Amino acid sequence: MKSIDHPHFGHLEAPSANETEVIWEGTASLGSSKVEVRLWADPDSGLDADELDTFATHLAHLPALDTAARAAIRENLRQDRYFIDHHADELDDADVIKRLTRDANGEAIGVDAFTAAMHPIRIGLWHLTGEADARIVVDYTIDAAASDELLAVKTAGDGTVTSVDWES
Template sequence: MKALEHAHFGHVDTGALRDTDIIWRGTSQVGDDEVEVLLWAGPSSAPDAGELDDLAACLTGLPALDAAARAALRTYLDGDRSFVDFHLEELEGSGAAGRLVREAAGDEVGTAAFVAAMRLNGVGLWLGGVSDRPPVVLDYVFEPDLSDQILAVGATRHGAVASVDWES
């Protein structure tokens, strides 16, 4: 079956897809921020009510998933500071980078402070069969007006963090 009605996503139809595309667009609230959410599918995708229920639950629990993703980001950056150092060097003196350096008062900017300054820029949900990556991807950015670099946190459809990848 290529179409179904879902309580959260509404009418979900993959029958006319020739390529991977967005089949639903919405927003979710995380703290004071409204975050864009995109549901992706491909021609081989068949909407499954259980899978959609799990993805909707990830959105309902987005504040908790955001907290888990930020913990994974801190661990990732504690192991490799390249993303932090790149941004502090490239954006030296800019708004958030300058503030973090001033607050560090001569010490190294900590990964916890850096992650706290990052913004959740968007959430991608991927129906099964579209990608070999985790089906939930949270994109985090630092000073998005000045940098196109992203740390993408992948999670399972049940909300368990599975990966962190540096993308641009």
């Protein structure tokens, strides 16, 4: 189907060009924060109401998605803390790093403290029929004003985390 009216996203049109593009933009609330949301679609795939319903459900239950994403970030940083150390070195003037360093009391910034200080800035919903992985991508940053580097938590449509990737 090339267009659809959806209760959450409204009227959507599949892209007519030969590339995947944003077909809807909005925001979602997570606690007191607003997170930018973009729905991407492939011109060849059409639009699927069930998948759009799944996306809407995840947005309605964003705290659960955030909890799963933070657990994956925590595990990723426990295995390799270079993302933390890099930010501690490069952003030592940033308020969040100053606070985390002070709270660490002479020790290295802890994985749990760093993970808790990160916040989502963007959610990408990838409507690509036939693709099983990375349907939802939540981008987390420690300080968006000071760094363009983030951890992108990619999940399947069922909310299962498929990867945590360092991106910029």
